[in-house]
Amino acid sequence: MAFSERVSRLKSSLIREILAAAQRPEVMSFAGGLPAEAMLPKVEWGQMPISMGQYGMSEGEPGLREALATEARALGVPCEASQVLVVSGSQQTLDLAAKLYIDKGTDILLEAPTYLAALQIFQLFGADCITVPLEADGLNLKELRTRLEKNRPAFIYLIPTFQNPSAVRYSEAKRDSVAVLLDEFGVTLIEDEPYRELTFDGGSATPIVSRLKKASWIYTGTVSKTLLPGLRVGYLIASPDLFPHLLRLKQSSDLHTNRVGQWQALQWIGTEKLQHHLSELRDFYRVRRDAFQAALETHFSDLADWNVPQGGLFFWLTLKQPLDTRTLLKAALAADVAFMPGEPFFPEPDNNSGHLRLNFSHIDPARLGEGLKRLAAVVRQAQATQAA
Amino acid sequence: MAFSERVSRLKSSLIREILAAAQRPEVMSFAGGLPAEAMLPKVEWGQMPISMGQYGMSEGEPGLREALATEARALGVPCEASQVLVVSGSQQTLDLAAKLYIDKGTDILLEAPTYLAALQIFQLFGADCITVPLEADGLNLKELRTRLEKNRPAFIYLIPTFQNPSAVRYSEAKRDSVAVLLDEFGVTLIEDEPYRELTFDGGSATPIVSRLKKASWIYTGTVSKTLLPGLRVGYLIASPDLFPHLLRLKQSSDLHTNRVGQWQALQWIGTEKLQHHLSELRDFYRVRRDAFQAALETHFSDLADWNVPQGGLFFWLTLKQPLDTRTLLKAALAADVAFMPGEPFFPEPDNNSGHLRLNFSHIDPARLGEGLKRLAAVVRQAQATQAA
DSSP, X not given: OOOOGGGGGOOOOHHHHHHHHTTSTTOEEOSSXXXXXXXXXXXXXXXXXXXXXXXXXXXXXXXXXXXXXXXHHHTTOOOOGGGEEEESSHHHHHHHHHHHHOOXXXXXXXXXXXXXXXXXXXXXXXXXXXXXXXXXXEEOHHHHHHHHHHOOOSEEEEOOSSOTTTOOOOOHHHHHHHHHHHHHHTOEEEEEOSSTTOBSSOOOOOOSGGGOXXXXXXXXXXXXXXXXXXXXXXXXXXXXXXXXXXXXXHHHHHSSOOHHHHHHHHTTTTSHXXXXXXXXXXXXXXHHHHHHHHHHHHHHTTTEEOOOOSBSXXXXXXXXXXXXXXXXXXXXXXXXXXXEXXXXXXXXXXXXXXXXXXXXXXXXXXXXHXXXXXXXXXHHHHHHHHHO | OOXXXXXXXXXXXXXXXXXXXXXXXXXXXXSSOOOOGGGSOOOOOTTOOGGGGSOOOTTOOHHHHHXXXXXXXXXXXXXXXXXXXXXSSHHHHHHHHHHHHOOTTOEEEEEESOOHHHHHHHHHTTOEEEEEEEETTEEOHHHHHHHHHHOOOSEXXXXXXXXXXXXXXXXXXXXXXXXXXXXXXXXXXXXXXXXXXXXXXXXXXXXXXXXXXXXXXXXXXXXXXXXXXXXXXXXXXXXXXXXXXXXHXXXXXXXXXXXXXXXXHHTTTTSHHHHHHHHHHHHHHHHHHHHHHHHHHHHHTTTEEOOOOSBSSEEEEEESSOXXXXXXXHHHHHTTEEOEESGXXXXXXXXXXXXXXXXXXXXXXXXXXXXXXXXXXXHHHHHHHHHO
16 A cells, blocks of 8 residues: 555544544533534525536635625735635635645744644645744744744744634734734745634734735635534635635635535625624623633632633633643543543644643533533542642 | 745646636637536525534535445445545545645556546646556556556546546446456556436446455545536545545545535435436437537538547547647637647647547537537638648
8 A cells, every 4th residue: 555655644633533422412522613503593595596506616706705805805904806715614725725835844833832723734744833832912922033033934824813722812013023024034924714703802903914014925714603614615815926826726626615605605794694693693602601711710720720712712721730631531531521632732742731622612501510520520630640 | 935846736727718718608618518507407405404504524414425325336336334425526536535645756547538637636746647548448458557567556547437538438348357457456446437427328337446356446426417516515435445544634625525515415316306307417418419419520520530429528539630739729719619628638748639628518509510610610720721
């Protein structure tokens, strides 16, 4: 059997195994990042023209590209519809970016921690993943400068708004400083914003790509967190120098994104109906976030530290007494609780022990307290064993 | 700008340019491979459960996997639903296969000619494309053995039923012989069958993968030619040794295929409603094929040779007096006719002049005669110039 060299880097996915185990109905799961079922909007299909069944353009539906460009310009992203590429969920943006930039041994810059599935696809293509630590208001700028001086990364990948897993939102000042540094060193920015609209306490900040003056950029978003993930409709917007390459890579990957989902997305993007839905969604998740915070205070205040997330879907806990949280999984699942260990969110998992990512959007509130209580017991038991 | 080495192989797509030019309403296009608009079935969405909007499994919808496995077993493909992976159109199978097998310089075996978009993605990943000539009943077996003895290909990619572009359907004997050879040399078969159901003159033949005894295999199909391409729903079925790798590659590419299209496909696969639709589709395309054949006889009988396609969507013409058909494009488009030059269907286009691929499914019958007349005039003019 002669597979490609790349397949040797195709690891068994811990997440797949956790999520599979979490399917059992008795399991209280904090593991995934699923929207709450109750908040999936009811959608209508009756008016969809039959022509949406025909092959479409690789770029995406013209009307949807226009609508997405209008939304992005309102955020300060300088773009035309011709720079918008509709993709099969924003995960596909990462696949296309990997194809565009990564050979074996290509240096890239990432936040530590960073989005697990981004790490997987970048490593699959053979990237050398160099990290810059995240602080409460964004990247450590001194470390960023050092890395930019020392390495020649092909790009930097950032999730500046309610990052998965850390929930960090970059401050205005850090956004400005990051943009200045990337312009200075001419490094492409890939800015991933699935969670921008899931803000619970107001406040906002324009994307970092809108602050760049020279560097190339890819901005990517999705309807998966605001509308329906099952549509698999995401988008990227790219600086004009990158767009033609990304378009050809999209075409060779799957010809074009499904038009049925694109049509449905177009019924919502830019409408009052969507604003109303988002408002309800924020209210719903804020209540869940607050209940989660209260339950965490009860069960984890002696075990871990965390910041209250102002948006997104996750709490990121740092254990006061670190241990490899992957070793907790078996006991947790035996107690019918699932969570996501923090280690796999780092390129060097073994050097980054002691974090847990907990999703607050999907758990049944009636089982929240019991779930966190059991999880805390698992942590206590492991720490007692470790200390013994 | 430091792109990956791979991007240097990302050619400007001739097809994209032709199809873009063919968008002008006055152009009579034989270029694409679009289903006839009139034959897109009317579909209902009213019964789709809202849960189809949630994230789904990377493998695909369980019910659809079962239905596809049942259909494949009826064709003789030995498989369970656990071997079925739903993909975002069968083009994605080629992307996943490229990721699984191809490093720079990996030898792979292809038919000559072969499907253009397969060639593009395999070359993008750096494959050395070795070809075996196609004859009227399938691969040249002597050449196949020679290539298998001389090279160590990672896989062979075949479209044995109404191939795009040649319309060749492999005979029973050739299917058997190819299977025996692949077993002997232990070479993986990727068998691509988008056109199996578009058969106009009856007759069938079981897939080559169903005849293998030892070799690994990937069988891939789509609903794009039978139902609605805009759904972007295809599938692959793989031998159990390959499946786990392909599943992880799918997950890292786009998490999962859109569930809306999967749900719609499930309303049709295995039903009498689909059989009825396919019967109408075959009748419709047979009439178009016959009309095209009659018009070709009128306008091209002195210029080219061809076999009447028994299925699929294309005529493959071989000019009696060869010339590089890419040089005809400008004059053809000036005369408001679009066609697909044959050269790009070969890894070495410059050594394979003199073929035209003509689509018969999409052209308005009222404009068919005029279109072929103009195209023949373009060929005659070029040959006269060449001779002068």
